[in-house]
Amino acid sequence: MTGGKLKYWNTGRATLISFFVFGIMGAIQGGIEQSWNTSVYSIAFISSRGVVIGLISAIIATIICISRNRSIAKASTPMPASTGLAVPNRIEPRFGGSSLAPDIGISPAIARERQAQSAKPRRFNNFIARHWRGELPLWLSYWVIGFLGNIVIGIILMIAHAAAVSRDYDPRLILGHLVVIWLGIGAMAPWQFVGVWRSAEARIRERARMGRNAPWAALAKLAVVLGVLRLGAALATTGIPQITEASRMVFLDDPDLPPYALRIMRNGTELEVMGGFKYGLHDDLIRLLRAAPKVRAIHLDSIGGRVGEAEKVYKTIRDRGFVTYVAHECMSACTVAFAGGRERWMGRQAKLGFHAPDFAGMRAADLADMTQGQREIFAASGFDKAFVDRAFSTPNNKMWTPSVEELSRARVVTHVSNGSDFAISGYGATVTREKIATQFQAKQPILATLRNVSPKDFDAIIDGFFSGYQDGRTESELIAAARQRLLAAVRAFIPLADDAVLIELGRLLVDEYTSLAGKDPSLCYQYASGAADIDPRNFPAALIQRETALHGRVLKTASQRPALPRQDLEALFAKVGAELAKRIGTEKLRLLTGSDVSPAQYADYCAGSIAFYQEIIRLNEADAAALMREIFGGK
Structure with a gap:
């Protein structure tokens, strides 16, 4: 193989291998740095993104290598096949220290000055100081201190993470963990970057004195620049936000969360x-x-x-x-x-x-x-x-x-x-009577109306509910009690309501009695006769909503109404009674006015009550309203 071709082959092979190593190890380093980051919450293995970056680096390295080899091939001059002269040995530069080659193009004065500077005693001459000054070989600064150093840091982070997650949640430990990590990175990274940069500068000067380029050193400096940018981005997007959040948790009692x-x-x-x-x-x-x-x-x-x-x-x-x-x-x-x-x-x-x-x-x-x-x-x-x-x-x-x-x-x-299994809860950390009153009025507008019409009845409802809340009564118990107080308060205003409201109230009672009778005749009897309070959960939600809305109309339309003469009222009741006797018979009719009703007669009593209000609302509006006022005015 001729000297030119040998130079072409050796240089190309060395460059190609070097760049491939740089690319693959860059992928590993990128993956590890991306996985062993400053987060205290996850540690994974090499990421796919890092491998992709490494492969791209290897492709770029191959392109650079081919381009460089073509340049070398054009510049190479083949030596004669047989000259009888021995090829002189080449003097190869070392990655660190002084070169065996003379300082070509440098004056003797400058050379003596450099020798004097190198002979000047240093205050610190340990490994850390020598790397900081860039006196270590580039391969040692970049691959050992840079690459392997990051691996060591990753292992330390992994150990610290394992120690942190083995303990119970404590924001003070999280803050301390983050501060130590970022302080360590803040001390380690500049030392790594400056040492590699200075070592690359020394390598470039050394190769320049021999009239050669230093591609590895240039790439190392590029890596330093990218590393600094990446560290700055990580600090801005990860370090500072995490430390700020942890500090708020420790020193400000997590102000974004409500007190417990x-x-x-x-x-x-x-x-x-x-x-x-x-x-x-x-x-x-x-x-x-x-x-x-x-x-x-x-x-x-x-x-x-x-x-x-x-x-x-x-x-x-x-x-x-x-x-x-x-x-x-x-x-x-x-x-x-x-x-x-x-x-x-x-x-x-x-x-x-x-x-x-x-x-x-x-x-x-x-x-x-x-x-x-x-x-x-x-x-x-x-x-x-x-x-x-x-x-x-x-x-x-x-x-x-x-x-x-x-x-x-x-x-x-x-x-x-359904609200009957546990004590009432869910009203927040600071429960006061005023808060319950506000929430009640927001959920049930009728209470706001009652507060304006009858403040005394409103206060009785709120006081009873608040007292039951403090005693730990169930939600169903408190709602039933509040409903009974509300019904009692509304009942006093029913005789004063508009005629249309009273007719609608008669229809509501028919529907409520019918619903209870289909469920249990005893419930219907208790409700229709007023013998006992009925749990509102026994009614469909639609009926409860109708009742609440209708009671609100009662309160809003309440005013003094002229009374119908007694003889006119008696005539209307006689008319309704005659129709009932035809419809259900005199025996069942007596149940409505009697006080002794056996359980076997509950269904008949309920059927009679339904028929009674149906007959009333069949009258003209004025007569029907007059009877409803008389019925509720006498209760």
């Missing part, structure tokens, strides 16, 4: 957790459980908070075999605690909300790893896998609130309460 509160109810057998899941909630929960050992059910009313704190609450609920119950809402991280219940209850109007977690400065891959712990919790609680997948596919800025039926099918909820 705990309440013991129902003679110490139930406990309500309200507000945000933030650090300290679990510790306070444990202290309260020690003081109330009879607790068997945990009520949850929260918009969510920190998943780490929710996981601690979940473990306590699971380990102690508590029942969980949601009367109002349990969103985001709260659902993790809810999953710990031996039985999981929710009210018919309650909501459970699910979405993917989030934390400042975390990437999508880190968040995916973060959901793994929650997925395991939901799976252990028996949640349907398809349900869990959909829950975590919901972006963090949105909330998925499945229906009660969906939650039951997915085994998220095991029981649905």
